[in-house]
Amino acid sequence: MLSPDHADIVRATLPAVIDHGTQITATFYDAMFAAHPELLHLFNQGNQANGEQRQALALAVAAFAQRLTSEGGPASIQLLLSRIAHKHASLGVRPDQYTIVGRHLLEAVGKVLGPAVTPEVHAAWSEVYWLFATLLVAEEARLYHEAACTPEDAFRPWRVAERRPEADDVLTFVLEPTDGQGVPGYRPGQYVSVAVTLPDGLRQPRQYSLSRVPTGDAIQITVRRVRGEDGAPDGAVSTFLHRNVAEGDLVEVSPPFGDLVLDDDSDPLLLISAGIGVTPVAAMIDHLAAGAPDRPVLALHADRSPGTHALRGQITSAARAVPGIRRITWYEQPDGAASTADEEIRTGLMDLDGLSLPDKARVYMCGPIPFMRGIRRELLSAGVSEERIHYEVFGPDLWGQAD
Template structure:
C-alpha cells in the first residue's frame, strides 16, 4: 500500500510523468545497455528493443501500476503482476537486477524531468518502484520454488513438422534422464539459442501439445521483417538451422493463461500463431474427458496459413459439447466465414470464461464483442506474445 503522503505526490505528478514516460523509458534502456551491454546481448529481446515495443510495454506497466495505487489504495493489480512475473521467471530474472533497473530508471527520470524531481517527488516514485519490484520479486521467488531454481536444460528435437510455409512444430524431449517438468495447458517455455554473433537470445514459445503428451512440442512462426521491426532473430534461426537430432536449451514452463474453472462453459479464441496455447488447452480438455460446453473461435489469413488446424478439429470432434468457428480473410472454404471475426451469431452461455491469444487488435475486438454479449471483464483472459502493450491501456 502506498503511503498517504506519497499517494498525494504521485497523484499530482502522474500526468507529468505519464506525458514523459516514453522518453524516460527510452533513456533508461539507453543507459542500462551502455552500462551493461551483456543484458541486451543475452537477456533482452533485441528485436523488441529495435521496434521500441519493450519501451512502450515498460512505460505502460509503470503507468498502470502507479494509477492503480492511487485509484485503488487498498488493492493490488495481481493479474498484471503475475503476468510480468511469469515472463521474468522464464528468463531467470534475479532480485539483484531490480537494483540495477532502479539505478538507471531513476537516472533517466531525473535526466528527463530535471528540477521537477524534488526530494519529495523522488521519494514518492521510489516508493512506487519498490512496491512493484518487491511484489514481483516475491511472486518470482514462489515461481522458482515451484519449479526449482531457474536452469536451462537440454532438450532433443525428435521431430520437425512443417505446419505451413512459415510455421514449424518442433517436438522435443529431455536430453538427460530426468523427467520433464509438469506444465499446465496454455503455458510457455523460454528457448535460448546462440546466434552467429555470439549473442544468446531468448524467446518464449507456447507448448502446443497437451500436458499428458509423452513428447512436448513448440510451434514457431518465422517472423519476417515488416518495416517497423526487424525479422525475428530466434524464429528465423530455428527455421533455418534446427532439425531432428539437434538440441535446444529450454527453460521450465511458466505462464498464467491457464484454465481456472474447467467446469464453466469455455470460449477459446485465437488468431494466427495465437493458436498454440489454445491447441494445448483443447488437447488437455479432450484427454481429460471434459463434458462442459467449449466454443472454439479461430481467425487466420487463409486456410493455407492456419497452423495446427487438424489437431483443433480432432479435439473438437472428441469433446462432448464443442463447436469450431473459423474466419479467413481469403479463400474461406464452405463452412467457414469470410473476413474478420464476428461473434454476433455465436452463442456465449452465461458463466463462460474466455481465453484469447493473438494480435492485439484481434483480442481487443473479440473482448469488446464478448463484453457486449454480457460477459464480465473478469471472465476474459488473454496472452500476448512479446511485450504486453495492453498494460496501462485498458
C-alpha cells in the first residue's frame, strides 16, 4: 500500500515520530484550533485539556504507520480503521475536514522535528497520512450509508422521556425521537453521541453506550457524572446532563455506531466489566434474554460498592430469562451485600485465578484501561486466544500505550 521508497523512510523515522508523538500532536491541535475555532465544537475539549486525545492521535498514527510497513499489516489495519471510523461517524466528521487535519498535522511534524524533516521525509509521511485519511473516509462513507444519514444530518432531536437515578452519580435517560423518523436498529454494545450546548456556548458531543435493547419508540443511555480528581475539572457534558437536562428537554443524538457488538453465534460468552463499563454488558444481557436465552454466559463485574453499581436491577431481571448465565460481582466495599441465587458476591478486586472459564468463549470487556489490561493478561495466561478478546474504551483509545 505504501510505495517502497517511502516505506523505508517511514521505518527509519518512525522511532523519532513515536518519541515526539505527543509533542507533535499538541502542536498540531493548538495550531488547528487557532486557525479553525469551529472545530472546538467537534472535538472533546475535556480530552484536549487532560492530554488524552493528543496521546490517542499519536498512538493511532504510529500504529497505522507500523502496520503499513510490516508484514501482515492489512488485517490489523482494518481493525484500527474500524474503531476510529465508528467514532468519527458518530460525531459527523466530514471528508473535507481531513484536508484541514492533514495540513496542520504535517506542519506540526516539521515544526517539532525541524531539519530532520527533509523533502523526502515530508513526502513519505504525507503519503502515510493520506492513505490513512482515504481509508477512513471510505469506511465512514459506508457507515453513513448504512445509517441512512450524512455528516451534515447525523444528529437528530430527541426528547428525554424519562430520567431516573441508577446508582451514586449515575442517571439513566430514556430518549424518544421527535422528528417522526423512528428508532434506528442497533446491535448490543453500540453507542450514540449526545451533543449539548454548554453555558459558555460551546457545543460538545459525548458518546454513551446504549444500555438496553430498543423498547418501542425509545432508546436508553446511562450516564455516570465524571468527578474531577487531583485538580482535574469535572466532566463538562456528564455534569451538564446531570444538572440541567430534565424530562421533556431536547438533546441532539447521533445514529448508533460502534464495532464492539455481540456476535450472533452459539459460542459461550464471557462478559467482563468494571464501573460504568457495565452499560454495554447490560444491553448484551438484555438482548440475550429477548432472543438467545440458551447461550452459556459468565458475567463478571467489579465495582466500588453496591451503591455505585449501575443497572444492577435491570441486569438481574433480564438474567432470570437466561438459564445458562452465571454472575459474579466483586465489591471493594461490599457494605453488607451477600450472594443470592442470582448473583455471587465477592470482596476485593476482580481475580480470575481459580475461576473456571468457559471453553472457546468469546470475551467482551469494558472498563478502565488498566483494569482491562490486567484482566487480558489473566485471560491469556488462562489459555484464551487473543482473537477472542474484544474490548470497548470510553474516551480516547489509549490501549496501545505501554503498560
